Amino acid sequence: MTESVAGEWPVGRRARILEYGENPMDAIENQLVIEDQSAPDVSTLKESDCVIAVKSASVGWVDLIMSSGQYQHMANPPYTPGLEFSGEILWAGSDAKRKGFKIGDEVMADGFKTGPRSKGDYRQFGGFASYAVAPAEALFHLPEQLTFDQANQFLGSYETAYHCLVARGRLQAGETILIHGASGATGLAAVHLAKILGATVIATGRSEEKLEIVRKEGADHVLCTNEDHGGLDSLRKRVRELTDNRGVELVYDGVGGPISAASLRCVQFGARYLIVGWAATPFVAKGRGQRGSPNANQLPTNLIMMKGLDVLGCPTVISTHRDPTIREERLEQLFTWVRSGQLKPYAGRVYPFTELKDALLAKWTSDWVGGCAVHPV
Ligand SMILES: NC(=O)c1ccc[n+]([C@@H]2O[C@H](COP(=O)([O-])OP(=O)(O)OC[C@H]3O[C@@H](n4cnc5c(N)ncnc54)[C@H](OP(=O)(O)O)[C@@H]3O)[C@@H](O)[C@H]2O)c1
DSSP states (O other): OOOOSTTOOOOEEEEEEOSOOSSHHHIIIIIEEEEEEOOOOGGGSOTTEEEEEEEEEEEOHHHHHHTTTOSSSOOOSSBOOOSSEEEEEEEEOHHHHHTTOOTTOEEEEOTTTSSTTSOSGGGGOOSSBSEEEEEGGGEEEOOTTOOHHHHTTTHHHHHHHHIIIIIITOOOTTOEEEEETTTSHHHHHHHHHHHHTTOEEEEEESOHHHHHHHHHTTOSEEEEOSGGGTGGGGHHHHHHHHTTTOOEEEEEESSOTHHHHHHTTSEEEEEEEEEOOOTTOGGGSOOTTTTTOOOOOOOOHHHHHHTTOEEEEOOHHHHHHHOTTHHHHHHHHHHHHHHTTSOOOOOOOEEEGGGHHHHHHHHHTTOSSSOEEEEOO
């Protein structure tokens, strides 16, 4: 698909979720299809639109939970998943050109403004497709420092990590932070940003192999929490050993479940505790077929009280929708770090489009460090 003359583009491919699954596994196995995609007819598009040949699309956690209707934003099946993607402009309307976009430009899509998480006309154009259409305001030019694969791991994960660490966590240079799920897409982003911000990072995970990569990516200490290493019972002792018995100032918890309560024994008085997600207990959220599930994420209030803790919920997307002004500063800072070479988003495993189901299953079972991606073209 190299031709850039509208009307002469070949038939492409796209994924569709036909109906919400009972859970993400069910959606992947039974509701996901790959079908032909006609090239967009530019005579139907707005002058502010661009047609993008998608080069790489992130396989994200939200893509998974959205496929079973568990995400707070409903995509209304049938829809094309792929919240974050990057690619090359094939066509730009006159307004889009005035805004600086032209054929051949390398761009990445803003999942707030286009794709299945957006509202309105552009929600139909997910990244798991050969072609996407997005308005100019939903596109960023790719900084030269980023590959397509890095670009689509950038906004969601690093905006989340920034919102959690900076806007909510008030992380200061010299502080020590405990990051759970550090091998995950948002967890690894948090490791990168915490290091840039001058913190000492203690990263946890269940796999020594993945933690070795997290260490190479900047974590000062890694703690494997599987049973071979004493499980969660030894967490307090090991964190205290690493902090001269003080405990940490901040916890970034993207995992939930039993590790949350165990973490409250690893903190110092007045610490901040960031509730980022619950990868370990994905069915606690209300979702189709999951209603009435007991909430498996509970924090002991006695420890919160006696240690004077700040427990902070960090819903990046919801907070940003409620107050869009919080986004400008974080985007500016993140792009500045990328351009200066300080921030290098981690591009995990890449799958061919024909193996999209494998990629989604691998994301569900946390097989790889960071995010993974598919190449639709
Ligand atoms: N607050 C926000 O705005 C926001 C934004 C994006 C995502 N999130 C949430 O953050 C969480 C993580 O997202 P992500 O994209 O980083 O996911 P991810 O890439 O799948 O990473 C999650 C990590 O958690 C660990 N994990 C998974 N299942 C586990 C289990 N049963 N027990 C212990 N650890 C487990 C895994 O690390 P190991 O295999 O190494 O243990 C995995 O790498 C999700 O709940 C997601 O919904 C929140």
